[in-house]
Amino acid sequence: MFDITKLSANETSTVELVGGDDEPLYDDKGARLSITVYGPGTKVYQRAQARQQNLIMDKLKKRGRxxxxxxxxxxxxxxFLAACTxxxxxxxxxxxxxxxxxAYFRKAYEDPTIGFIxxxxxxxxxxxxxFTKSSAAS
Structure with missing residues (x-):
């Protein structure tokens, strides 16, 4: 019997950034700029998503729409993104x-001048x- 947990998602993944012009972004030494984030299979992501959904429900209750x-x-x-970073x-x-x-991450994500990030x-x-592990068979 195949153990399905072998296909469990990785907890984190790294996003290699591109600029608003779709060109890869590098630091002064030529290394790629990136952001590491928690994925949908983690409790961190699930808590952030639940908080986001609760905010929506609160607005619906208050405003009726x-x-x-x-x-x-x-x-x-x-x-949400800051909580998962x-x-x-x-x-x-x-x-x-x-x-x-x-708080640091949120400030960057709120900046419309770098909204492409x-x-x-x-x-x-x-x-x-x-966040999926590569299969040896594929």
Whole structure:
């Protein structure tokens, strides 16, 4: 009998960043800039997703409908991505100097001038394939 747990998803994955022009981003030494994130199979991701869903339900209860501005959506997405981020690799976000952890990451994800980063991380984190271990048979 095949042990299905051999196909368990990895806890984290690394997103190699590209700029708004779809060109790979590198640091001053030529190393790729990237972000490591927790995936959908982790408790960290599941807690962040539950919090996001609870916020939506709270708005529905208060307003009776789900109307959200683009700014509100962007802030909620930034909060979710920050909660799921392990690290920024090869770069810093100076406007968040003095902040740490999720607060630091959230500040970067909220910045519309580098919104292409949040878009990439959001797309990456929502795809189970990015957290799937490669099969030796495939």
């Amino acid at each position: 789900m109307d959200q501005s683009a700014e509100e959506k962007a802030l909620e997405q930034a909060e 392990v690290s920024f690799n090869g770069f810093a976000y100076p406007p968040a100097k003095g902040l740490e952890g999720a 949040a878009a990439q991380v959001g797309a990456h984190i929502g795809d189970w394939a990015n």
